[in-house]
Amino acid sequence: xxxxxxxxxxxxxxxxxxxxxxxxxxxxxxxxxxxxxxxxxxxxxxxxxxxxxxxxxxxxxxxxxxxxxxxxxxxxxxxxxxxxxxxxxxxxxxxxxxxxxxxxxxxxxxxxxxxxxxxxxxxxxxxxxxxxxxxxxxxxxx
Numbered sequence: 001x002x003x004x005x006x007x008x009x010x011x012x013x014x015x016x017x018x019x020x021x022x023x024x025x026x027x028x029x030x031x032x033x034x035x036x037x038x039x040x041x042x043x044x045x046x047x048x049x050x051x052x053x054x055x056x057x058x059x060x061x062x063x064x065x066x067x068x069x070x071x072x073x074x075x076x077x078x079x080x081x082x083x084x085x086x087x088x089x090x091x092x093x094x095x096x097x098x099x100x101x102x103x104x105x106x107x108x109x110x111x112x113x114x115x116x117x118x119x120x121x122x123x124x125x126x127x128x129x130x131x132x133x134x135x136x137x138x139x140x141x142x
Contacts (some may be wrong), residue, residue, distance in 0.1 A: 002110055014042065014109055014118075022123045027130050035059055038129055042123055044108045049125040050100035052131075059132040064097050066140055073126045074099070079125065101125045113141060 001012065024030070029037045035055025037096055041048045053060045075082055081101050088098040103121045107114040133140070 006113075007110065010110055012032075014115055017115065018119050018122065021119050026126060027133065031133070033063075036063065038126065038133075040126065042107070042109045042118055042122075044110055046102055047107050047121060048100045049101040049122060049129060050098050051129055053097040054094070060097050063140065067099060070136060070139070073136075074132055078128045103131075 008064050009023075024127070027038055029045045031037060035053060037052050039052055041050065053063050055063075065085070071084065071133065079101055083100055083102070085098050090096060103118060105114075107118050108119075109115075
């Protein structure tokens with residue numbers, strides 16, 4: 001077990017190391033589309049790269065329908081292992097729509113031996129998500 005401080009320090013060390021190992025400016029929240037963001041997630045049980053739709057229900061439905069019509073393109077050309085969840089419940093109880101790719105192996109932010117694998121996974125999958133977004137931005141914004 002790790003104390004809260006030890007856990008906080010490990011998380012901080014991971015993100016600093018990731019930034020140094022893969023120095024680039026990710027789009028993340030800077031999509032210019034309200035309620036539409038990319039996220040990295042890494043905890044003691046899992047790692048994932050996600051595209052979250054968090055706007056009001058009407059806008060979420062509008063974007064979700066676009067992603068559903070584009071699903072084959074996203075999966076065939078960019079992220080074959082993408083998981084689509086129209087109703088995804090966050091830990092805080094908020095409902096969003098999420099498209100994500102998860103790392104299935106046993107990984108933990110508390111285990112430095114898994115960090116490299118997670119960093120490479122993050123770099124590859126987020127780059128694919130961002131390429132898809134840039135290629136289809138006009139369609140998504142229409």
